[in-house]
Amino acid sequence: MTLPFADTNFAEATWILVVKSIVIFAVIFAIVPVLTVVERKVLGRFQARYGPNRVGPYGLMQPLADAVKLVTKEHYRPRNAIPILWPIAPALVVFTGVATLAILPFGDVKDGVGFYGIDVPIGILYFFAFGSIAFYGLLLGGWASGSKYSFLGAMRAAAQLISYEISMGLALLGAIMMAGSLSLVSIVEAQHQVWYILPQFVGFLIFMVAGFAETNRAPFDLPEADAELVAGYGTEYGGMRYGSYAMAEYIEMFVISGVAVTFFLGGWHGPGPGWLDPIWVIVKIFAFLFLFMWIRATLPRVRYDQLMSLGWKVLLPLATLNVLVTAVLVTVT
Amino acid sequence: MVQVAFFVGAIGATGGALAVIALRNPFYSVLALVVHLVSLAGLFLLLYAQFVAAAQVVVYAGAVMVLYVFVAAYVGAVEEPIWEPIPGQRFLAPLLAVALLVELTIAILGTGLTALDSEGPTVHAGFGTPAEIGNLLLERFLVVFEAASMLLLIAAVGAVVLAGRRTTPPTSSASRPGSAGSGSEVAAGPHAPTATSSLAPADPPSAAEQGG
Numbered sequence A: 001m002t003l004p005f006a007d008t009n010f011a012e013a014t015w016i017l018v019v020k021s022i023v024i025f026a027v028i029f030a031i032v033p034v035l036t037v038v039e040r041k042v043l044g045r046f047q048a049r050y051g052p053n054r055v056g057p058y059g060l061m062q063p064l065a066d067a068v069k070l071v072t073k074e075h076y077r078p079r080n081a082i083p084i085l086w087p088i089a090p091a092l093v094v095f096t097g098v099a100t101l102a103i104l105p106f107g108d109v110k111d112g113v114g115f116y117g118i119d120v121p122i123g124i125l126y127f128f129a130f131g132s133i134a135f136y137g138l139l140l141g142g143w144a145s146g147s148k149y150s151f152l153g154a155m156r157a158a159a160q161l162i163s164y165e166i167s168m169g170l171a172l173l174g175a176i177m178m179a180g181s182l183s184l185v186s187i188v189e190a191q192h193q194v195w196y197i198l199p200q201f202v203g204f205l206i207f208m209v210a211g212f213a214e215t216n217r218a219p220f221d222l223p224e225a226d227a228e229l230v231a232g233y234g235t236e237y238g239g240m241r242y243g244s245y246a247m248a249e250y251i252e253m254f255v256i257s258g259v260a261v262t263f264f265l266g267g268w269h270g271p272g273p274g275w276l277d278p279i280w281v282i283v284k285i286f287a288f289l290f291l292f293m294w295i296r297a298t299l300p301r302v303r304y305d306q307l308m309s310l311g312w313k314v315l316l317p318l319a320t321l322n323v324l325v326t327a328v329l330v331t332v333t
Numbered sequence B: 001m002v003q004v005a006f007f008v009g010a011i012g013a014t015g016g017a018l019a020v021i022a023l024r025n026p027f028y029s030v031l032a033l034v035v036h037l038v039s040l041a042g043l044f045l046l047l048y049a050q051f052v053a054a055a056q057v058v059v060y061a062g063a064v065m066v067l068y069v070f071v072a073a074y075v076g077a078v079e080e081p082i083w084e085p086i087p088g089q090r091f092l093a094p095l096l097a098v099a100l101l102v103e104l105t106i107a108i109l110g111t112g113l114t115a116l117d118s119e120g121p122t123v124h125a126g127f128g129t130p131a132e133i134g135n136l137l138l139e140r141f142l143v144v145f146e147a148a149s150m151l152l153l154i155a156a157v158g159a160v161v162l163a164g165r166r167t168t169p170p171t172s173s174a175s176r177p178g179s180a181g182s183g184s185e186v187a188a189g190p191h192a193p194t195a196t197s198s199l200a201p202a203d204p205p206s207a208a209e210q211g212g
Helices: A014-046 A062-072 A085-103 A124-144 A148-179 A184-189 A201-214 A239-264 A274-298 A304-332 B002-022 B026-046 B050-075 B089-110 B130-140 B142-166 B168-175 B182-202 B204-211
Strands: none
Touching (some): A014 A085, A014 A239, A014 A274, A062 A239, A085 A124, A124 A148, A124 B026, A124 B050, A148 A184, A184 A239, A201 A274, A239 A274, B026 B050, B130 B142
């Protein structure tokens, strides 16, 4: 039986799809808590301190303690908050983050099973479509909280996301033109000779800068700039609702790293036998995640006007130029 | 499965559209419009139009609605005017609505219902993919496509020109009461660029994404 919806590049039985979704979901939800403790450890080392080391060996059980604390907290709702929209917002962010994971390829088709959630012909547009829905999670959260800080944070997030989404799309367009396909699986297959980080180095840099802005990570964490806005759109949230926002941020980091690996670092390509493919993808993704933490520990937050002028006056023209040059080169060769 | 998906999408689309006009708070109306657009994208997906569905979400639910949300959130609930902006609007509007209803009914009864009992058109493999739509746009509909992109370019340039012209009055009006000296101009100086730079992203994304 095939899916009733628009067709995919590689159709599989429904039960395989269900199993795959559960596996991806389980793996990511195991990785996210690990990421939180890794980030705190890494930040600690950067700042010449230990980081969490009380719960379990080397502090590795810290995320478990955090999760228990967040889940058992009281569900407090501020009086100004709007009843239905306010709790929906964090769920929306997590939903879109998890949905985007479906298109990350961890390997090609082996024994009739594709090592990815789904290979849609619209490929990366799927990622952008869910990205633009994720924006409503931030905006609703900020607006429905009924607080000034939340609202300002949400507005900053909105402006930031739409400013950097275009540069991000254009940065990927170079790699898409070189591969001649939007499908992430085909793009990885097209990189079996040379990874696109070499011919598309400008595109890679633009994508990473825009990716940092899209995930609201330092140095672009203006929507939740704690020195000025308390915690931005998440100010009024507590317990697991706040935890959902934090979790969504880590999932988005994972997705952005995964897209960067797919488009520029050759996806599952690497030395060794075929069964190592998913491991290679995970290793490369973790390298990017370390980069995220490294930059957070190193760079100070940019100013808001710097953020906007960087996005519109530097990244956008540069990305457009990159697309033009790539288009000419692809046509000539 | 298809039927369930269709009815979920259809109820979402109709309910969203009704809510847009029924809700009083403009912010809720905008959110209802987002629900409508996303449901519509689901219906497109059922029709094997994947690219249109993705473009619908990215461009309309993403870029265009963000501007609406900005306006609705910043301006807030606007007082409805008690007078009629267009004279005779109260009588003209239902008349036009009925005319539109008649027109649509004729169109639907005339064409759409003939396909009700059939299986619908057969869809070949690769229908609705970005590649196919790209071929259509750049070969069969090239002139229309270029005309539309020129229109959007003109709109974008016009928006930039209009926005550039509007930045001069605030600085001059801000410096006018400040007859005390340069102190107020210094105060107005850093404020003006941030105001324009925070408003600037509002215009280009929709034009740029639609054009591209």
